Amino acid sequence: MNNETTQKVTISKTTQLFAGIDVGGTNIKVGLASEAGEIISHTRFKTEQSQGPQRALQKAVDIIHESLSLAGLSGSNLLAAGIGTPGPLDLHTGRILNPSNLPAWHNFDVQKYLQDKIQCPVTFANDANAAAMGEYWIGSGQQYSSMVLLTLGTGVGGGIVIDNKLVEGAHSLGGECGHVCIEYGPEARICGCGVRGHLEAYASATAVVQRYCERMAIPRDDQRPSARKIAEAAASGEPVAQQLVLETSEFLARGIAIIGHVIDPQAIVLGGAMDFGGATSKLGQEFLETTKKFVKQMTFAPIGQNVTIEFARLGGAAGWIGAAALARLRHVNVE
Amino acid sequence: MNNETTQKVTISKTTQLFAGIDVGGTNIKVGLASEAGEIISHTRFKTEQSQGPQRALQKAVDIIHESLSLAGLSGSNLLAAGIGTPGPLDLHTGRILNPSNLPAWHNFDVQKYLQDKIQCPVTFANDANAAAMGEYWIGSGQQYSSMVLLTLGTGVGGGIVIDNKLVEGAHSLGGECGHVCIEYGPEARICGCGVRGHLEAYASATAVVQRYCERMAIPRDDQRPSARKIAEAAASGEPVAQQLVLETSEFLARGIAIIGHVIDPQAIVLGGAMDFGGATSKLGQEFLETTKKFVKQMTFAPIGQNVTIEFARLGGAAGWIGAAALARLRHVNVE
Known part of the structure; x- marks a missing residue:
């Protein structure tokens, strides 16, 4: 737009x-x-x-x-x-x-x-909740009665709409899906919020860059590539970057599986810049398909087989x- | 009743x-x-x-x-x-x-x-969803606008009510909170549904008995104590049983933290037989307080400090x- x-x-x-x-x-x-x-x-x-x-x-x-x-x-x-x-x-x-x-x-x-x-x-x-309502109204969610938007950007935001209503939460914290825990123990990565193991610490742009730099032993901050560069490297076949994309889809699937078993939405919509090119790129499509495959392994069959997972449309x-x-x-x- | x-x-x-x-x-x-x-x-x-x-x-x-x-x-x-x-x-x-x-x-x-x-x-x-609506109507949830019931029994059931409405789910699987993943990796316990690491595999009566038998090296099925017996042992100060109760509250807190960050309810209500005696027992109260303490460590402050966690009333x-x-x-x- x-x-x-x-x-x-x-x-x-x-x-x-x-x-x-x-x-x-x-x-x-x-x-x-x-x-x-x-x-x-x-x-x-x-x-x-x-x-x-x-x-x-x-x-x-x-x-x-x-x-x-x-x-x-x-x-x-x-x-x-x-x-x-x-x-x-x-x-x-x-x-x-x-x-x-x-x-x-x-x-x-x-x-x-x-x-x-x-x-x-x-x-x-x-x-993030407003963005979810936008996609629900005239974007990727418009044909569904319940939808969760996950925005993969600097952090991981979330918004949940069920039957035309946002899940705003009792303490204005409904849909904080970036902070569901997807890894436990002392080795789990520390989220921006200070708690270990949150989805945001694995699937945000920040997290993808961090994981790439560790894997490639890039020591200095000024040498860190952008998330976009890593996506480009993966698209051009660079194995470490490709592996990172695959792992990111598994981490994301853990979050989606959790959300699936809690509220069982009709659709999960993925927004934000950290979409590996999104619907119009081969890498983005692969990322989406791999995520779906992992979600299928992790959820009850009616959810894994039927929940729609797609990219956001409104940017x-x-x-x-x-x-x-x-x-x-x-x-x-x-x- | x-x-x-x-x-x-x-x-x-x-x-x-x-x-x-x-x-x-x-x-x-x-x-x-x-x-x-x-x-x-x-x-x-x-x-x-x-x-x-x-x-x-x-x-x-x-x-x-x-x-x-x-x-x-x-x-x-x-x-x-x-x-x-x-x-x-x-x-x-x-x-x-x-x-x-x-x-x-x-x-x-x-x-x-x-x-x-x-x-x-x-x-x-x-x-489980019906039970949640019961507690919401005239039980522990009646003063709240949003509530999640977790029933700790043979399995772990769940039901979510927000503003007088059940979260039924797009595939009739809303509120399946027993199947949120709270542990990952090849060592995670296998849930009754076949997937590793679900809350039910850690906090149900079945899981508590299983963990106790492993800890006490009880080999034969006919020697397995009931969950009630384990609760009695914990209440009377038996260290292994007490440790198990403590661990159960941490596992339960992981599930509650996830639910908290997804839908941010006003109240979490704990029902089912696996409540370590519930509101009327000292052990039940300790179990509740420890769970609250863990939830506070695992969630955003407005949730951890303000979400109500209490036992169900309608049995x-x-x-x-x-x-x-x-x-x-x-x-x-x-x-």
């Missing part, structure tokens, strides 16, 4: 729209979607943390109003807005807590501030689209 | 009732509950597998009608019925599949048959009560 408005949508004065905002450490993405899930507009701008959350959110609101205006619409066409941010956050109070990649936003009242500025109901979500747009989807769902439920 | 009607309920001609049936390999439990969750009647009879499911279900229906009649009510007071059976089963077709402890019931159309006989809408559920009645609760919920939703 590029930065321009790509879909042709018939916009009338009665078109009902939902805004989505996805706050990241580097960029903030903003877009408008219709009730039917058509993309009306979308754009992104730098987070510029030093300027704080007020300025960033004001800019997002300004963009939303400009987009409405460009489409010949007004604020009355905007029924609700959604915003996703990195966790930890507190969904009950609408407050972001202390995510490491957003220091200037710590303890900010995201939901209340945005609601005051944008003058419509605002829903608030963890960014980096999943977050804002999901935030808009959450706004829409709450609006529909309240109505 | 004994076999007699114990609660004083004002029954009028307009009382709305729900029937629950819990089918086990040994006994079938049947009861009536009111809209408000009061127990009107409950009883049990032998499953007598050789006589097949038709006869057993006819008997259950007869008991329900007699109970209505004894209360001065008629079939019109019965709004709906629920039935729970061991899995595997297919919730979409209402059919039991091939549970090992109910050979005579294989591939039987439970839901349809019962509906024809009882002449009211019938809901169908996995027995063997949870299944039929939950089946009645499911009937009630469907009735309320349809209405």
Whole structure:
């Protein structure tokens, strides 16, 4: 998905729209979607943390109003807005807590501030959960009633949707699937959260690079390849990199098997940059097939044989689209 | 809970009732509950597998009608019925599949048959899921919006309720928490399902007895103590048995930590016979406290510090009560 408005949508004065905002450490993405899930507009701008959350959110609101205006619409066409941010956050109070990649936003009242500025109901979500809702609405999950998104990136994020509802969790920690334990004992790798053995410590981009450097005895940080380089090496037949991809699919399968036996979803969708090229690459397809094979070995037959495992479709747009989807769902439920 | 009607309920001609049936390999439990969750009647009879499911279900229906009649009510007071059976089963077709402890019931159309006989809408559920709904309705889970029941018995069963809804799963396998993997590698214990390392292979009564016999080098099957005997030995200070209880709480905590990071429930409720005496025993309380301590070490702080972990309250009645609760919920939703 590029930065321009790509879909042709018939916009009338009665078109009902939902805004989505996805706050990241580097960029903030903003877009408008219709009730039917058509993309009306979308754009992104730098987070510029030093300027704080007020300025960033004001800019997002300004963009939303400009987009409405460009489409010949007004604020009355905007029924609700959604915003996703990195966790930890507190969904009950609408407050972001202390995510490491957003220091200037710590303890900010995201939901209340945005609601005051944008003058419509605002829903608030963890960014990975919002992305799951995006894929569920108009991406890879749209034909399923239950779906788990696993985002393989710097870390491993997760989001669970069952029957149109996010599993948000009692402590705003629902879907933290990167932190299911897939290895035990004193040799298990230490996760970014400090606990040993979590999926994130094995299947994130960071973990793949770390494992590659150990295997290749690369001692210095400035000599570390990127995860993308390792994927390219595997694609070109480099045995160590190929072995790493195979092992990653087994680790990932352990996580998927666990999730399968806990909630038994219809589909598992794999997003994030650490997808070894994804659906359009031979390596990505091999990675997917190997993962499926391992999942089959590790789960009850009806799960292993029938759960759909596929790549995500919305890329980096999943977050804002999901935030808009959450706004829409709450609006529909309240109505 | 004994076999007699114990609660004083004002029954009028307009009382709305729900029937629950819990089918086990040994006994079938049947009861009536009111809209408000009061127990009107409950009883049990032998499953007598050789006589097949038709006869057993006819008997259950007869008991329900007699109970209505004894209360001065008629079939019109019965709004709906629920039935729970061991899995595997297919919730979409209402059919039991091939549970090992109910050979005579294989591939039987439970839901349809019962509906024809009882002449009211019938809901169908996995027995562990039904039990979870029972605890959620009027047991340990009643003050929570999300709850997971783990039943530690011959196996380890599970059921997940979030916002009044069971996580049934896309393949009728939601809440199979006994089959989350908590140990990997060639030394991991083999679960009853054939896969290594599942929680059930470590924290079920069967597993506790097995581990005890290995530790004590008890070679012959006829010398194996029961799980209850091992609990008694631990309670009386026998070191090997005490060590086993401690280890069991750590294995259980691994499972709870996984569930915590996937769905982040408000409460985890521990049921089943393998509870080391439960809430009323010193050993049971120690087992619970040790489990909580391990969970705290293994999870994100908001989960470890705030998730409630406690024993179930309904004992063997949870299944039929939950089946009645499911009937009630469907009735309320349809209405």
